[in-house]
Amino acid sequence: MSLFNRSNKIAVFVIFFLYFLFSIHATNVPLTSLFFKIQYVMNILFILIGIIVLFKTKTKINLVLFLVVFYLIFSSFLFNQYNTNFQLFNIIIDLFSYTIIGIILGQTVNFERIVNVLFYYFLLLAVLCILNAIFFPQMGKELSGEWRGVLYQKNALANVMVFGLIINYIYLLTKSTIKRSYRLCLGYTSLFTMFFLIVMTESATGLMVGISLSLAFFIFVLFYKIKNMNLKLVLISLTSILIIFLILTLLENEGRVFEFLGKDSNLTGRNVIFEYVKSIIKDHLFLGIGYSGIPNSYLLNSNETYQAIGFHVYYAHNGFLEILFQIGIVGILMYLYFYFTISKILLFEIDNIVKVFVLLFFVYNILYNLSEVTFLTGEGNNFQWFVMCLLITYYSRFKSIK
CATH class of the missing domain: 1.20.5 (Single alpha-helices involved in coiled-coils or other helix-helix interfaces)
Structure with missing residues (x-):
């Protein structure tokens, strides 16, 4: 029986690890077309299973989160002129899948357990990226030599590894079932590995945000350890x-x-992108041009964009501009509500590791979105959306207990 239970746990771990790889768009692997087919099937299965679990457990869903999901779907269908029906289907499937799983885990699973599992996922991912870059350099490295591992682009790898630093730091604070000496050895080895990968991507944004998060972590931990006001x-x-x-x-x-x-x-062309995006925002200030996730279908497919900027871009390279661009002031208000809701977790009498995680999550999103985009869903951003849904549900869960 114990062998059966262990096999079940391993199977669940592997399935969710695949789901994690899909959430960060780890497509730089052999048989990429098969990867996408599995992703579609798994997303649909998770949605169906998730809906059943939500009804069986009678999970309370944050009303605003529910309305936002349907507003994004509404925005995709009515305003976005460049998405095909197939692309719209994928956008909706991604949105529903990672929203539902975030809600279920936030409502039912212990926070430390989630962190422990995610720690091993990020560690496995880091190992896969190093192996891919060393043994399959034609896939694991870009033409100019920067590492991208199993992800589609070097900046995507840096972004994911920086978020991995947050998980890693929180893992070091948790009470694991393994010996403390083993946990610390594993944690610091993983930390070094992630910083090594960030350096190898040569991403200036990733390196600066990674260092900033490390400083913020020590300050936040020190703040909660000090008892004297x-x-x-x-x-x-x-x-x-x-x-x-x-x-x-x-x-x-x-x-x-x-x-x-x-x-x-010129920030590698970002200033030109910023000015062009601002000019479009002025004409669609309230509702935006239509939700399409990342990559942004308008910037990617518009001839006007190419003529104005001189090169193809996938997104605005600024998260705050991207929200305004796609879903307007309404979208900014949505995100402000989400982060205001999540910030109220800091007022609860709960373990300080949750509070440190929330603060690091804020720092990460503020800094990274100055020159990249971690908001909205699509490609590597599905994971960040999942975490946000998890934290919103976590707040609702403890609010009802209180």
Whole structure:
């Protein structure tokens, strides 16, 4: 019986690991066409099973989250002129699948258990990326030599590994079933591996956000360990002064910073993209041009975009602009509500590791979306959407207990 139970656990672990790979769009593997077929089938199965579980457990769904999902579907069908029916189907399937699974896990599974499983998923992913880059360089590396592992692009790998740092840091705080010495050894080895991969992608955004998250982690942990309120205020004051000093220093040495990061002052064409996206937003300010997830179908397929910018782009390279671009001010208000709801977790009398995770999640999204996009669904962003749905449900779960 114990062997049967162990086999079941291994099977569930493998199935959800595949689902995790789909959520980050790890398509840089052999038989990519088969990958997508499996993804479609698995998404539909998870939706059907998820709906049954929701009804059986009578799970309460956050009303605003429910309305947002249907608004995004409505926006895709009515406003987006470039998506084919097949693309629209995939957008909706992705949205429903990762929303439902996020809700179910947020309602039923212990937070530490989720972190422990995700830690092993990210560790396995990191190992796969290294093996792919070393033994299959024609797949695991881009033409210019940057590593992309099993993901479709180097910036995507950096983005995923930076989020992996958050999971890794929280894992180091959890109470695992294995010995503390083994857990710490495994955790720090994984941490080093993820930083190594971020460096090998040569992603300036990934490296800067990774370092910022590491500093933020130590500050947040120190804040919750300090019991004296006066010392907490001192820590907040010193941190604020440090942030202001760093910002002023960066502004005064802007040229040197770009040189150090290997970038030009045009941010690798981002300034041109930003200006063009802003010009389109002005004409669709309230509802946007229509939801299409990532990649953005308008930017990808519009001849007007290519003529204005001079090259093809997949998205706005700024998460806040991307939300305005696709779903307008209504979308910004939606996300503000989501993050306001999640922030209320900080007021609960729960384990501090949950609070540290929420704070790191905020830092990650604010910093990364200055030059990339982690909002909305599609490709690698499905995982971030899943985490957000999980945290919103987690808030509702503990609010009802309280």
